[in-house]
Amino acid sequence: MGPMDGAEKPSFADLVRVFARIGLLSFGGPAGQIALMHSELVEKRGWIGEPQFLHALNFCHLLPGPEAQQLATYAGWRLYGVRGGLAAGLLFLLPGVAIILALSVLYAYAAGLDWFAAIFLGIKAAVLAVVLQALIRMARRALDSLFKQGLAGLAFVGLFFLDLPFPLVLLGAAAAGGIVASLTPSWLKLQAVPADPVRTARPAMRATAHTIAVWAMLWALPLFAVWIVLGGDHVLMDIGLFFSQLAVVTFGGAYAVLAYMAQEAVQGFGWLQPGEMADGLGLAETTPGPLILVTQFVGFLAAYRDAAPFTPLLAGALGALLTLWVTFTPCFLWIFTFAPWIDRLQNARGLTGALAAITAAVVGVIANLSLWFALHVLFGSVTERRLGVVRLYWPDITTFDGLAMALGLIAGVHLLVLRRSVAEVLSAAAVLGFIATIFI
Incomplete structure (x- = not known):
């Protein structure tokens, strides 16, 4: 399973490093956290394309529970399957x-x-x-x-x-x-x-x-x-x-x-x-x-x-x-x-x-x-x-x-x-x- 939009796939270590950063900086409630992920994953690194990010966000709004944490998990899943989803989702949570x-x-x-x-x-x-x-x-x-x-x-x-x-x-x-x-x-x-x-x-x-x-x-x-x-x-x-x-x-x-x-x-x-x-x-x-x-x-x-x-x-x-x-x-x-x-x-x-x-x-x-x-x-x-x-x-x-x-x-x-x-x-x-x- 590769990254969205055909962008170059990051290493797993890079994924861990970036989501650890997101977890430490994810202040401001869901709106601020989603904006931070957009900046890190779409604008700075191009791991996820803009249409795919919005598509994923809409999907997470369909689910019960915290949409920002689910978006982080989904992004990790798209890049590295279940282990990517676990890493991204857990790193988003652990500092808080x-x-x-x-x-x-x-x-x-x-x-x-x-x-x-x-x-x-x-x-x-x-x-x-x-x-x-x-x-x-x-x-x-x-x-x-x-x-x-x-x-x-x-x-x-x-x-x-x-x-x-x-x-x-x-x-x-x-x-x-x-x-x-x-x-x-x-x-x-x-x-x-x-x-x-x-x-x-x-x-x-x-x-x-x-x-x-x-x-x-x-x-x-x-x-x-x-x-x-x-x-x-x-x-x-x-x-x-x-x-x-x-x-x-x-x-x-x-x-x-x-x-x-x-x-x-x-x-x-x-x-x-x-x-x-x-x-x-x-x-x-x-x-x-x-x-x-x-x-x-x-x-x-x-x-x-x-x-x-x-x-x-x-x-x-x-x-x-x-x-x-x-x-x-x-x-x-x-x-x-x-x-x-x-x-x-x-x-x-x-x-x-x-x-x-x-x-x-x-x-x-x-x-x-x-x-x-x-x-x-x-x-x-x-x-x-x-x-x-x-x-x-x-x-x-x-x-x-x-x-x-x-x-x-x-x-x-x-x-x-x-x-x-x-x-x-x-x-x-x-x-x-x-x-x-x-x-x-």
Whole structure:
């Protein structure tokens, strides 16, 4: 398997060196990471042609999970097969994994200290601006028709007010998109499919089935080990099953994953407080690697706080590693299974419509996350009330945090108006939070 576009094939050592560099420099969330890969692989070295890079990116958007990490894996696969995909995908992850694990340990031990809380007050407030920026960017890109805008609105109402299950919302959007793509594709602004699309040779079904079997077994192996050793009711089993489910249902990129995970980890399992979830997102935003590494932070704290029969630190490390395994093993499964089918998949009108509808619904998902975060960061007490099937979040006005509001507004101006980088804004907010807590 050679490089795309007939460019000279790099040595495997060169591939390792370049993806190690990408892994160390991959700050800025999915958009920044994809831009970095484009610069390194397309512009500087010509290992991948521009059309092939965009083709691969569109393919990765069809898959659940972090699109930037899957793009790195796919690029490695195109150059050196499975070993290239493993090398590229793992090198994209490892620097961020090491840093987030170290920060998770520090967070667990220092969370009760006043100076630490002061720093993270600023980070939590800035995260509101970061999530709002993601919402605005995605809405501009995805909501280019009235039908898509309606899907986004329905997804928001279904999640925020009706408390519908996240997978049900996405499945409903996918079904609607598939039907509309067949009947009135103009509602989704889909481009017409060529009358005689280019077809590649059909991949071998036996090879596809073998790949699925091997990677599904690898995915399940640690879960089976936890079940045998600790039983089905241990926190590690809960962690493994929840993040395995997350890996399957989270289409739409990193922020879709975060929206679902944040509310389940806080409200469903009680592993974290809402402010701690915002802290984890702030850590992931300021470190290299995919934003979804915040799952590692959640897995660490969940196991750290329910450690038996291990020590808290060992339990936290096991929780973090298990979370990483069941979050990213599926990414390799998707790429190695479906990459040979990429040209055929992208000519499937129903699939394209379903994914366009999911992308639109994800805007509503992120809007739900934005409002949920805002309520829990700006108010010390938020309760749920029910009016029939409608769920309402009711903040206690007396617990309003004016300092958090001020820091959030400052962060928003610098991020959205002055166009500062996310890392700069979060770092400055942390310093301002520390200073303000001392003097106010």
